[in-house]
Amino acid sequence: MVDSRARLGWILLLACGVGVMSGLFGVGGGVILVPLLVLLFQFEQHEAQGTSLVALVPPTGLLAFLNYAHAGHVNWTVGLLLMPGVFFGGMLGSRLAQSLSPGRMRRIFAALLFLLGAWQAASSWLL
Amino acid sequence: MRIAVLLLGLAVGVLVGLMGIGGGVIVVPALVYLHGFLNLPGMDQHMAQGTSLFLQLPPVGLGALYLYWKRGQVNWRAGLACAVGFLAGGYFGSLVAIGIPSKHLQGLFGLFLMVAAALLWHRSGSRPAAASPGSSSGGRANG
Numbered sequence: 449m450v451d452s453r454a455r456l457g458w459i460l461l462l463a464c465g466v467g468v469m470s471g472l473f474g475v476g477g478g479v480i481l482v483p484l485l486v487l488l489f490q491f492e493q494h495e496a497q498g499t500s501l502v503a504l505v506p507p508t509g510l511l512a513f514l515n516y517a518h519a520g521h522v523n524w525t526v527g528l529l530l531m532p533g534v535f536f537g538g539m540l541g542s543r544l545a546q547s548l549s550p551g552r553m554r555r556i557f558a559a560l561l562f563l564l565g566a567w568q569a570a571s572s573w574l575l
Numbered sequence: 576m577r578i579a580v581l582l583l584g585l586a587v588g589v590l591v592g593l594m595g596i597g598g599g600v601i602v603v604p605a606l607v608y609l610h611g612f613l614n615l616p617g618m619d620q621h622m623a624q625g626t627s628l629f630l631q632l633p634p635v636g637l638g639a640l641y642l643y644w645k646r647g648q649v650n651w652r653a654g655l656a657c658a659v660g661f662l663a664g665g666y667f668g669s670l671v672a673i674g675i676p677s678k679h680l681q682g683l684f685g686l687f688l689m690v691a692a693a694l695l696w697h698r699s700g701s702r703p704a705a706a707s708p709g710s711s712s713g714g715r716a717n718g
């Protein structure tokens with residue numbers, strides 16, 4: 449396609465913005481990237497999720513991680529213990545993703561995230 | 576503590592594969608709220624975020640990615656562009672985070688989750704996202 453390069457440039461720019469949030473909040477960034485790829489770049493849902501996983505394979509959080517490690521904000525044991533579960537759970541989840549209705553699945557997840565977020569915000573500022 | 580953390584990892588992993596995300600959005604609040612149950616003293620918002628970034632250094636999503644790839648649901652070029660953006664953006668974001676007190680960072684994290692939730696919710700209503708190979712996705716994948 450003609451607009452391929454420009455489109456890729458916009459995606460890169462978007463990813464930079466999402467990366468700031470990922471460093472700020474210690475997350476991979478996929479949770480913002482996936483809906484934005486669908487909303488702004490017309491990705492199909494499964495494709496957006498697969499593409500987001502590509503961005504999570506290289507250690508993209510490395511620079512952010514080094515900053516946290518330098519400040520003493522890393523629990524190494526817990527991190528190591530979480531890794532195998534996430535790997536195998538990830539394979540299980542991607543199989544489930546192919547058989548479940550993605551629309552409903554995402555709504556359940558969105559509702560869960562919203563409640564979690566509201567709880568976090570409330571417990572740090574109100575309670 | 577060990578078994579519980581291993582199981583937490585497994586649960587997070589299912590979401591990773593299911594939603595195509597890194598898992599940090601669940602790991603961070605889980606560590607902060609379950610630190611008593613998991614017997615993890617000192618696990619505040621900063622420590623949870625640093626640990627989440629650490630756990631995502633190895634390619635924990637690789638198995639999940641392989642299964643998406645087998646079905647042709649991966650846009651490699653866009654994925655690589657995103658990886659570059661994440662690397663650069665993450666550096667600056669982490670510098671900001673380290674300067675914010677843990678209490679406020681936790682609140683901001685909560686707001687971030689609510690925004691992410693709204694984005695996810697918005698899309699799911701408007702268009703069926705079920706995989707339909709050969710329709711629009713094929714052309715988009717390369718374009």
